[in-house]
Amino acid sequence: MSEAKKLSGAGLRGQSAGETALSTVGVSGSGLTYRGYDVKDLGENATFEEVAYLILYGELPTQAQLDAYKTKLKGMRGLPQALKEVLERIPADAHPMDVMRTGCSMLGNLEAEHSFSQQSEISDRLLAAFPSIICYWYRFSHDGVRIETETDDAQIGAHFLHLLHGKAPSALHAKVMDVSLILYAEHEFNASTFTARVCASTLSDMHSCVTGAIGSLRGPLHGGANEAAMELIQDMKDEADARDILMGKLERKDKIMGFGHAIYRDSDPRNAIIKEWSEKLAAANGDDRLYRVSVACEALMWEQKKLFCNADFFHASAYHYMDIPTKLFTPIFVCSRLTGWAAHVMEQRSNNRIIRPSADYVGVAPRKVVPIAKR
Numbered sequence: 494m495s496e497a498k499k500l501s502g503a504g505l506r507g508q509s510a511g512e513t514a515l516s517t518v519g520v521s522g523s524g525l526t527y528r529g530y531d532v533k534d535l536g537e538n539a540t541f542e543e544v545a546y547l548i549l550y551g552e553l554p555t556q557a558q559l560d561a562y563k564t565k566l567k568g569m570r571g572l573p574q575a576l577k578e579v580l581e582r583i584p585a586d587a588h589p590m591d592v593m594r595t596g597c598s599m600l601g602n603l604e605a606e607h608s609f610s611q612q613s614e615i616s617d618r619l620l621a622a623f624p625s626i627i628c629y630w631y632r633f634s635h636d637g638v639r640i641e642t643e644t645d646d647a648q649i650g651a652h653f654l655h656l657l658h659g660k661a662p663s664a665l666h667a668k669v670m671d672v673s674l675i676l677y678a679e680h681e682f683n684a685s686t687f688t689a690r691v692c693a694s695t696l697s698d699m700h701s702c703v704t705g706a707i708g709s710l711r712g713p714l715h716g717g718a719n720e721a722a723m724e725l726i727q728d729m730k731d732e733a734d735a736r737d738i739l740m741g742k743l744e745r746k747d748k749i750m751g752f753g754h755a756i757y758r759d760s761d762p763r764n765a766i767i768k769e770w771s772e773k774l775a776a777a778n779g780d781d782r783l784y785r786v787s788v789a790c791e792a793l794m795w796e797q798k799k800l801f802c803n804a805d806f807f808h809a810s811a812y813h814y815m816d817i818p819t820k821l822f823t824p825i826f827v828c829s830r831l832t833g834w835a836a837h838v839m840e841q842r843s844n845n846r847i848i849r850p851s852a853d854y855v856g857v858a859p860r861k862v863v864p865i866a867k868r
């Protein structure tokens with residue numbers, strides 16, 4: 494059993510910023526749990542829709558509840574015309590996380606949350622609409638087509654791949670997307686979730702909380718690391734090349750994206766799961782270079798720095814094997830983490846006090862304004 498990481502210093506490390514009943518991260522022996530269930534157990538024995546229901550509504554659904562939930566989500570995949578028009582105006586070279594941010598914010602104008610009694614409906618709507626938003630923009634700006642966002646796919650992961658590629662995915666790809674969405678769904682007080690909670694604590698609306706969270710997830714120290722990890726591995730020719738490239742980066746004291754974690758000490762429990770799926774995808778693809786160089790990076794980083802892969806590192810090769818463009822990696826994270834964000838907003842609202850910490854002042858001593866002519 495690993496001990497909880499000893500945390501200190503800046504970045505609010507080691508300080509509790511509130512209570513949650515949604516997940517535990519890095520607690521001895523259990524790694525990562527969502528409402529008491531181990532993420533590995535959920536990855537093996539549940540689907541993302543069941544996990545979303547668990548996170549948003551408190552318990553795993555019965556079969557009847559799951560069927561009704563999936564039918565409901567399927568019926569919420571369409572986009573209003575005004576939102577499509579906004580998406581069509583965003584250029585092809587925009588960052589897709591900016592598209593997600595704008596899409597969420599625009600939906601907040603068209604389908605505003607007027608009362609907190611609407612919070613569950615709005616969360617479900619965002620869960621259903623996010624794959625439509627990113628794929629509608631991507632296919633229009635890159636391929637010049639206006640796609641129909643309402644597919645018959647029963648599951649969100651398969652639906653995403655269907656919209657992106659214009660055809661239903663293989664069973665393997667649909668399964669990996671489903672597991673990936675489970676792994677990314679919830680993670681306690683990470684930076685983007687904390688952003689959402691700070692916003693919620695002012696009694697703001699759900700779309701504002703989620704829009705802010707998307708902005709926080711975008712950075713390479715957080716969700717953006719899956720794209721940065723892909724950029725790191727994509728040109729590595731083989732294991733020896735991977736070692737050379739990484740050693741050079743370590744000598745230059747570069748941060749290696751996809752490694753390390755603010756809370757976990759020895760490993761990120763999501764890594765072993767997505768790594769296994771990446772290996773299966775590599776075998777199915779008949780080209781395992783990306784998987785092999787990723788394994789070489791993992792070994793070298795542990796050997797040199799005792800740093801382990803976080804959830805993002807093997808997601809890079811897994812997504813690439815499914816023909817997902819690198820710049821859409823972090824938006825997929827959004828499609829999943831929406832569940833965690835929304836549940837945290839609801840939890841914050843249920844027992845709210847505005848989040849407003851203090852700061853230690855380190856600036857100049859009090860002084861008088863010198864008239865502008867004398868400065």
Ligand SMILES: CC(=O)SCCNC(=O)CCNC(=O)[C@H](O)C(C)(C)COP(=O)(O)OP(=O)(O)OC[C@H]1O[C@@H](n2cnc3c(N)ncnc32)[C@H](O)[C@@H]1OP(=O)(O)O
Pocket residue numbers: 713714715716718747748749750751752753754755756800803804805
């Ligand atoms: C889904 C997610 O959001 S998971 C996180 C995704 N982000 C990344 O993969 C980005 C790369 N990783 C990092 O930048 C960091 O590990 C973070 C942001 C995740 C955590 O940051 P911190 O909590 O400050 O890291 P921590 O305290 O463990 O760092 C300890 C030391 O290891 C170093 N270190 C940590 N991660 C890395 C890394 N990926 N590459 C190189 N060195 C690293 C730190 O610089 C620090 O060195 P120092 O003591 O000489 O300053």
Ligand SMILES: O=C([O-])CC(=O)C(=O)O
Pocket residue numbers: 518677679680682683684715755756803804
């Ligand atoms: O918890 C964190 O700091 C980052 C992370 O792994 C996540 O949000 O999934």
